[in-house]
Amino acid sequence: MTMVDSATHSVSGISASVPETLSMAQAINRALGDAMQEDERVLMFGEDVGALGGVFRITDGLTERFGDKRCFDTPLAESGIVGMAVGMAMNGMRPVVEMQFDAFAYPAFEQVVSHVAKMANRTQGAVRLPIVIRIPYGGGIGGVEHHCDSSEAYYAHTPGLTVVAPATPSDAYGLMREAIAFPDPVVFLEPKKLYWSKESVDLTAPVPPIGRAVVRRAGTDATLICYGTSVPVALEAAEAAESEGRSLQVVDMRSITPFDDETVCAAVESTGRAVVIAEASGFASVASEISARISERCFHSLASPVKRVTGFDIPFAPPKLERYHLPSVNRILDAVDDLQWED
Amino acid sequence: MRPDVAIGELSERAMLPSEHPVCLIDENGRPQPDRRYALPSAEQLVAGYRGMVIGRRINDQCSALVRQGRLAVYPSSHGQEACQLASVLALGDEDWLFPTYRDTIAVMARGVDLLETMVLLRGTWHSGYDPTKYRVAPQATPLATQLLHAVGVAHAATLQGQKTVVLALCGDGATSEGDFHEALNFAAVFNAPVVFLVQNNQYAISVPLHRQTKAPSLAHKAIGYGMPGVRVDGNDFAALQAVVTEAISSARAGQGPTLVEAHTYRIEAHTNADDAARYRDQSEVTEWIPKDPLIRMKTYLTDAGLLDSDLQKLIEHEANEQAAVLRHGLNKDVELDPAVLFEHVYSVPTPQLREQAALLADELEREDAQ
Numbered sequence: 269m270t271m272v273d274s275a276t277h278s279v280s281g282i283s284a285s286v287p288e289t290l291s292m293a294q295a296i297n298r299a300l301g302d303a304m305q306e307d308e309r310v311l312m313f314g315e316d317v318g319a320l321g322g323v324f325r326i327t328d329g330l331t332e333r334f335g336d337k338r339c340f341d342t343p344l345a346e347s348g349i350v351g352m353a354v355g356m357a358m359n360g361m362r363p364v365v366e367m368q369f370d371a372f373a374y375p376a377f378e379q380v381v382s383h384v385a386k387m388a389n390r391t392q393g394a395v396r397l398p399i400v401i402r403i404p405y406g407g408g409i410g411g412v413e414h415h416c417d418s419s420e421a422y423y424a425h426t427p428g429l430t431v432v433a434p435a436t437p438s439d440a441y442g443l444m445r446e447a448i449a450f451p452d453p454v455v456f457l458e459p460k461k462l463y464w465s466k467e468s469v470d471l472t473a474p475v476p477p478i479g480r481a482v483v484r485r486a487g488t489d490a491t492l493i494c495y496g497t498s499v500p501v502a503l504e505a506a507e508a509a510e511s512e513g514r515s516l517q518v519v520d521m522r523s524i525t526p527f528d529d530e531t532v533c534a535a536v537e538s539t540g541r542a543v544v545i546a547e548a549s550g551f552a553s554v555a556s557e558i559s560a561r562i563s564e565r566c567f568h569s570l571a572s573p574v575k576r577v578t579g580f581d582i583p584f585a586p587p588k589l590e591r592y593h594l595p596s597v598n599r600i601l602d603a604v605d606d607l608q609w610e611d
Numbered sequence: 612m613r614p615d616v617a618i619g620e621l622s623e624r625a626m627l628p629s630e631h632p633v634c635l636i637d638e639n640g641r642p643q644p645d646r647r648y649a650l651p652s653a654e655q656l657v658a659g660y661r662g663m664v665i666g667r668r669i670n671d672q673c674s675a676l677v678r679q680g681r682l683a684v685y686p687s688s689h690g691q692e693a694c695q696l697a698s699v700l701a702l703g704d705e706d707w708l709f710p711t712y713r714d715t716i717a718v719m720a721r722g723v724d725l726l727e728t729m730v731l732l733r734g735t736w737h738s739g740y741d742p743t744k745y746r747v748a749p750q751a752t753p754l755a756t757q758l759l760h761a762v763g764v765a766h767a768a769t770l771q772g773q774k775t776v777v778l779a780l781c782g783d784g785a786t787s788e789g790d791f792h793e794a795l796n797f798a799a800v801f802n803a804p805v806v807f808l809v810q811n812n813q814y815a816i817s818v819p820l821h822r823q824t825k826a827p828s829l830a831h832k833a834i835g836y837g838m839p840g841v842r843v844d845g846n847d848f849a850a851l852q853a854v855v856t857e858a859i860s861s862a863r864a865g866q867g868p869t870l871v872e873a874h875t876y877r878i879e880a881h882t883n884a885d886d887a888a889r890y891r892d893q894s895e896v897t898e899w900i901p902k903d904p905l906i907r908m909k910t911y912l913t914d915a916g917l918l919d920s921d922l923q924k925l926i927e928h929e930a931n932e933q934a935a936v937l938r939h940g941l942n943k944d945v946e947l948d949p950a951v952l953f954e955h956v957y958s959v960p961t962p963q964l965r966e967q968a969a970l971l972a973d974e975l976e977r978e979d980a981q
């Protein structure tokens with residue numbers, strides 16, 4: 269592909285180092301296109317990813333650009349999609365598959381937990397599966413039931429799966445490129461409410477690798493730990509707290525598995541207080557895991573028990589009630605207030 | 612009925628669908644002779660027409676209400692009203708309906724209150740009616756999953772000596788899901804009194820039928836499970852009513868399940884959120900317009916002397932009234948108590964849920980105080 273449609277494509281078709289304003293959706297689309305351009309073993313398939321370009325347009329233009337052998341629609345069956353990806357990966361390809369929405373990945377659960385996650389282990393490393401399972405996840409879009417689940421705990425609980433959740437366009441691009449090149453299967457959770465959030469991105473600038481968390485905002489009084497959908501809410505809460513005279517640090521996990529204990533502990537030790545924020549129901553969740561790890565590792569630096577602000581332990585709320593269910597700035601600030609400031 | 616064959620001994624021929632879809636009233640409104648199926652009674656045909664006119668009006672009203680922001684989403688069955696009505700009018704009070712998100716008109720035709728039906732798409736709850744009261748399962752979104760529930764209700768009916776038959780709806784795309792195949796297999800193996808009606812509207816969002824199957828038709832799948840498959844013109848209410856009624860009586864008589872494939876077309880985009888221009892030519896849609904289920908029925912009934920302008924006006928008036936009920940109901944903002952979020956997760960709320968409910972109540976109290 270030559271430089272026809274935008275200055276952001278080099279002659280080879282790969283994104284070049286010109287900072288540009290991109291939404292997260294565009295950034296992921298760019299990552300897929302660049303990876304397919306660089307490595308012909310990379311394939312994209314799923315439901316409506318061809319002519320339509322995906323219901324969120326993440327695969328927009330890929331079939332046109334690479335042909336329908338590289339980006340194609342399958343019959344409507346998630347177990348089929350993931351199962352076929354396993355076989356294709358066994359035979360030298362690098363499939364990226366799209367699950368249309370979080371809850372519609374459940375028919376593929378058997379393939380994901382019994383095969384995708386375990387193949388390398390079962391075969392003593394002889395067969396590794398470089399598969400990326402893309403899942404638009406989370407609420408905040410006024411979606412009806414089965415369209416707003418935060419299902420990360422199921423995947424994070426499954427040994428063998430690498431689980432990432434970007435919160436910015438740059439990270440979405442960088443983490444997707446790394447996920448596609450990764451030797452092991454990656455569950456790539458795309459916060460759908462952030463698909464349209466924009467930022468100026470230099471696609472060639474490296475981002476920290478899978479397995480690293482980053483400090484998104486410096487602060488000294490308490491640490492907010494978040495990932496994916498909850499990052500912008502945490503940042504907003506930190507902003508609000510500042511006007512009330514409290515300095516909050518924000519850590520974006522980015523990668524749930526592997527988990528970056530080092531960055532989290534260093535951050536929490538620097539403030540002595542922590543609140544973990546996630547949209548998923550809190551019971552037996554990723555937020556619980558983070559909270560437990562902090563308690564185990566940073567106990568002597570803690571001035572207060574670790575708090576969690578999560579979705580309630582209910583099926584995701586209907587559109588008209590979701591605002592009560594989702595972690596809000598006020599709920600986060602209430603949790604911060606509870607961090608035993610008196611002593 | 613298939614009096615020629617005993618249970619479990621359907622001949623292969625009897626399981627294969629006919630070469631052409633069954634059609635009793637063609638797209639020009641002319642009756643077509645059929646060796647096997649008789650035209651439903653005049654009364655049934657008028658009832659079907661009435662229901663389709665109301666259904667069309669409600670479909671279009673709901674599409675407008677989405678644009679006005681009164682509904683979260685609306686998957687319209689505009690053009691599929693014959694399937695919506697025939698499926699329901701063939702059912703008895705003791706029977707069950709298992710609808711999908713696209714089957715709002717079928718749910719309403721079954722007698723479910725209009726506003727209770729719209730709860731899901733309005734976004735005030737996940738389902739708004741009592742399934743046991745109407746014998747209508749909640750509209751299912753996870754594709755094909757409801758088909759197994761339908762088999763379960765049907766098999767439980769058999770075990771308990773009830774005469775109940777279950778009608779389960781799904782789309783062409785859903786036939787690719789594993790659950791579709793498991794449901795057909797279970798139904799056949801248990802000889803369950805269930806009728807599967809696939810509304811083949813040619814698309815699963817953007818994906819055309821030929822990407823779902825290589826089979827000569829979806830109805831051909833039936834023989835693989837050991838049940839009859841029937842193809843029917845999905846825009847011909849008369850044919851649908853005849854075929855579904857026969858399949859239901861057969862199931863009720865203990866002769867097991869049937870797979871019915873209705874050939875129809877999704878005239879509108881998948882939902883309001885979809886842009887069909889990205890994957891199909893408008894000319895394809897235009898081709899289907901003359902095959903509209905309402906037009907042919909109107910022609911037939913008028914020619915047969917069963918419909919005059921007075922009756923037409925009466926039906927249209929009724930359709931407008933129902934649309935008005937819907938409009939007024941949906942234009943009112945509902946006061947929702949967020950405390951309902953914690954109800955019915957468990958029969959008895961867990962201690963944790965009670966804590967969370969209290970936390971939210973406290974938040975709201977403070978919000979009010981401000």
Ligand SMILES: Cc1ncc(C[n+]2csc(CCOP(=O)(O)OP(=O)(O)O)c2C)c(N)n1
Pocket residue numbers: 315344368372375713752753754781782783784785786812814815816877881
């Ligand atoms: C298990 C599952 N996967 C994906 C979806 C997303 N989805 C909703 S409707 C649809 C297309 C269904 O097509 P079809 O069965 O033909 O029914 P139609 O919408 O045409 O009535 C898809 C892919 C879903 N609801 N459930």
Ligand SMILES: [Mg+2]
Pocket residue numbers: 782783784810811812813814815816877
């Ligand atoms: Mg369809």
